[in-house]
Amino acid sequence: MESVISDSVLLAFEILLLSCFYLQFGTALDTVTPSESIKDPEFLISQGGVFRLGFFSFANSTNRYVGILYNQIPVQTVVWVANRNKPPKDSSGILNISDDGNLVVLNGKAEILWSSNITNLVPNATTAHLLDSGNLVLSNGEDGASSLWKSFKDASNAFIETMKIGTDVQRGLKVELKSWKSIDDPSDGSFSFGFEPFNIPELVIRNNNKLYFRSGPWNGNIFIATIMKTVYIDGFHVVADNQRQVYYITHEYSRLKYYELDSQGKLVERTWDAGKGDWINMYFTSQTESCVYGQCGAFGMCDLTKQPICSCLKGFKPRNIEEWSRGNWSSGCFRTTPLQCQRDKNNGSEAGQGDVDGFLKLNMMKVPAFPDLSSINNGECKDQCLKNCSCVAYAYDAGIGCMFWSGDLIDMQKFSTRGVDLYIRLPSSELVIVITAAIVGIVTITIIILFLWCWMAKRRGRKQKHKQIELQLNKGNAMTKFSSNVGENSIGAKLQQLRLFNFEELATATCNFDHANKLGQGGFGPVYRGTLGDExxxxxxxLSKASVQGLEEFMNEVEVISKLQHRNLVKLLGCCVEAEEKMLVYEYMPNKSLDAFVFAHFSGLYFYPNPHIFRADLRTGPIIHRDLKASNVLLDQELNPKISDFGMAKIFGGDENQAITKRIVGTYSYMPPEYAMQGQFSEKSDVFSFGVLLLEIVSGRRNTNFYNNSYHLSVLEYAWKLWNEGNIWGLVDKVISESKSDSKNEKEIWRCIHVGLLCVQEYAKDRPTMPIIVSMLNSEILDLNTPKQPAFTQGPLMSHDVEDRGSLNDVTLTNLDGR
Structure with a gap:
């Protein structure tokens, strides 16, 4: 009896081994073939294990769906559903290749619940392959040489990496997201998200096929005047080919993130937080940021900071007072006084006689829908509009040109921090009223302010002594922790030069250091966006408790920045020192850091390096930054660069030209050899870093993460190789090389490369000084020296497969996010 059992077990084990061998070598685990189906609850897994395809259910539901899900995420996360509108009620479903070659979902009765629905397929010749991108591809043959259908082109509600949302007008193709009815019902909802060409391309959300939200026109870099204003920085790539009439948007990320159109018509950014074990949501389009399309009607303006949110433009009144007072603004507004050109036209007068119309300027506006486009210069927009009596408004954007509107102005919104200038056409009589009202308002406000100032001055006098005592107590508490470490006199002298924030004030400004307000993470610690009480x-x-940096770097940055006032440096506003907390407060830089532009494959923006930003002289001597890199160059509202992170900086006296440090700090790929090897630093140290940055900007690649065909070289090595081959243009980023329009631009690009090679010379004495670099880049010095072989081009300082995401050693480990 025991022998029979043993033989049976052995036979079962052999069958199991054969089955595993067949699965491994006989059938691909990521492919559906005519002979191999997926039966509920079976599933496929993409080659890299990122996604799976199979049957699933939602909680509290017996409906079974076929979909694509994240495979390595513990929370069920669905990014695509096949039979979203026809789920079987039991587990009898099958996903297979039908006799006509289509991919189909069948129920237990062999009824088709969903099909890829492609015509003229060759029977028994198609396969479906699940890729690591999350794309399910139906193609001819197992080699997948010819794709016939893709799940990316039959999108659900999720916008995942490498998908393209857009439209091809000439071919009549369109890919858009479609919302679900609810979070556990994937059937067709009311909303859709897609790309509309219009006269100027825009992203739109529709509700039951009616416009619900517009992103504003695309200007070649951003969608102007909307919440989605930092497209490249947020990882998006937009193609708007007007000639071929092809428009689409895609995105790429190195971390786990995707976008979802929810059942309420909001576009949600979802990022996986491994620490919390859940998805973190951030709304890109929501009622708290954007007004619904046409909410305020014709010539009505939406402003979410006011109550009511809708108001008529100057010179206009509500068309239906009763509805307007009840909060129904859809009927819009009408012009109270006809335009002068209309009156002249009705009277038979020629244009230009009598009074003339003018324009009221509205700042930071979302432009109305459906503008007409013109490529004329900014200075000609006004005259062009005045020549056409039908023109009621105009605006200008450098990437678009002049935009004109005739007829009703729909979907205008007032912003507080972004937008463009919109000019509304008004008769001269209305402009006089507006100007007079403004003057009266200013005078009235001035009188009130003077009265309040006198009243408050008396109160300030009574409380002045009390506040001085309180301030001294606060400073004493703030410095208690430091006194034992560095000496009270030293810390006091430095901190008194700055505004002291208390912890509660900064916690309130950052919503208690909410993760949603986190801008980035460096060796010092996390950086948060905040808003003070004065907006x-x-x-x-x-400073993070786990940071390798501490009091020395903190005080170094306080000391250096507090002595320095320069327009090209990120301004230090103050600090907070309470108990274990050490915080630095800077001006906010809305466009993050330079690396987000330079190292994006689709940057679309050429930064001409400005060497002036690296020259900031102190009265006591020059500053050596020691950690100049793209992530430490931040960009303000107008993309002006400013240098940040002075925790590693050193100040030289007037009679010093070189120093030696006991601790190597900074980022290896930007370090000169004399500093990386021997700890020697001087003014020429930052010159080397600037040269690396210069070559990175031109090439669009990081120095230690550069690959070109069969060459596994750093940017310095590759630049030197091409220089010797006489093919230096091979280094230039395609975005730059394809945009050069004349010989002047070509010379500037060539000069940047030449200067960059001179800056990265192996010996400090061979490198130019910053004043000479300024003259060379400004073409004040025409004859440039021939560069010698750069440093680190005979052997790598570090392995090239180490991605240079920040400073090494015990210093700033800076992520790519700016602040």
């Missing part, structure tokens, strides 16, 4: 935006750098 001033700030960036708060908070």
């Amino acid at each position: 001033k935006e700030i960036a708060v750098k908070r």
Whole structure:
């Protein structure tokens, strides 16, 4: 009896081994073939294990769906559903290749619940392959040489990496997201998200096929005047080919993130937080940021900071007072006084006689829908509009040109921090009223302010002594922790030069250091976006308890920045020192850091390096930054660069030209050899870093993460190789090389490369000084020296497969996010 059992077990084990061997070598685990189906509850897994395809249910439901889900995420996360509108009620479903070659979902009765629905397929010749991108591809043959259908082109509600949302007008193709009815019902909802060409391309959300939200026109870099204003920085790539009439948007990320159109018509950014074990949501389009399309009607303006949110433009009144007072603004507004050109036209007068119309300027506006486009210069927009009596408004954007509107103005919104200038056409009589009202308002406000100032001056006099005592107590408490470490006199002298924030004030400004306000993470610690009580935006750098940096770097940055006032440096507004907390408060830089532009494959923006930003002289001597890199160059509202992170900086006296440090700090790929090897640093150290940055900007690649065909070289090595081959243009980023329009631009690009090679010379004495670099880049010095072989081009300082995401050693480990 025991022998029989043993033989049976052995036979079962052999069958199991054969089955595993067949699965491994006989059938691909990521492919559906005519002979191999997926039966509920079976599933496929993509080659890299990122996604799976199979049957699933939602909680509290017996409906079974076929979909694509994240495979390595513990929370069930569905990014695509096949039979979203026809789920079987039991587990009898099958996913297979039908006799006509289509991919189909069948129920237990062999009824088709969903099909890829492609015509003229060759029977028994198609396969479906699940890729690591999350794309399910139906193609001819197992080699997948010819794709016939893709799940990316039959999108659900999720916008995942490498998908393209857009439209091809000439071919009549369109890919858009479709919302679900609810979070556990994937059947067709009311909303859709897609790309509309219009006269100028825009992203739109529709509700039951009616416009619900517009992103504003695409200007070649951003969608102007909307919440989605930092497209490249947020990882998006937009193609708007007007000639071929092809428009689409895609995105790429190195971390786990995707976008979802929810059942309420909001576009949600979802990022996986492994620490919390859940998805973190951030709304890109929501009622708290954007007004619904046409909410305020014709010539009505939406402003979410006011109550009511809708108001008529100057010179206009509500068309239906009763509805307007009840909060129904859809009927819009009408012009109270006809335009002068209309009156002249009705009277038979020629244009230009009598009074003339003028324009009321509205700042920071979302432009109305459906503008007409013109490529004329900015200075000609006004005259062009005045020549056409039908023109009721105009605006200008450098990437678009002049935009004109005739007829009703729909979907205008007032913003507080972004937008463009919109000019509304009004008769001269209305403009006089507006100007007079403004003057009266200013005078009235001035009188009130003077009265309040006198009243408050008396109160301030009574409380002045009390506040001085309180301030001294606060400073004493703030410095208690430091006194034992560095000496009270030293810390006091430095901190008194700055505004002291208390912890509660900064916690309130950052919503208690909410993760949603986190801008980035450096060796010092996390950086948060915040808003003070006076609406001033700030960036708060908070020292982490786990940071390798500490009091020395904190005080170094306080000392250096507090002595320095320069327009090209990120301004330090103050600090907070309470108990274990050490925080630095900076001005907020809305466009993050330079690396987000330079190292994006689709940057679309050429930064001409400005060497002036690296020259900031102190009365006591020059500053050596020691950690100049793209992530430490931040960009303000107008993309002006400013240098940040002075925790590693050193100040030289007037009679010093070189120093030696006991601790190597900074980022290896930007370090000169004499500093990386021997700890020697001087003014020429930052010159080397600037040269690396210069070559990175031109090439669009990081120095230690550069690959070109069969060459596994750093940017310095590759640049030197091409220089010797006489093919230096091979280094230039395609975005730059394809945009050069004349010989002047070509010479500037060539000069940047030449200067960059001179800056990265192996010996400090061979490198130019910053004043000479300024003259060379400004073409004040025409004859440039021939560069010698750069440093680190005979052997690598570090392995090239180490991605240079930040500073090494015990210093700033800076992520790519700016602040």
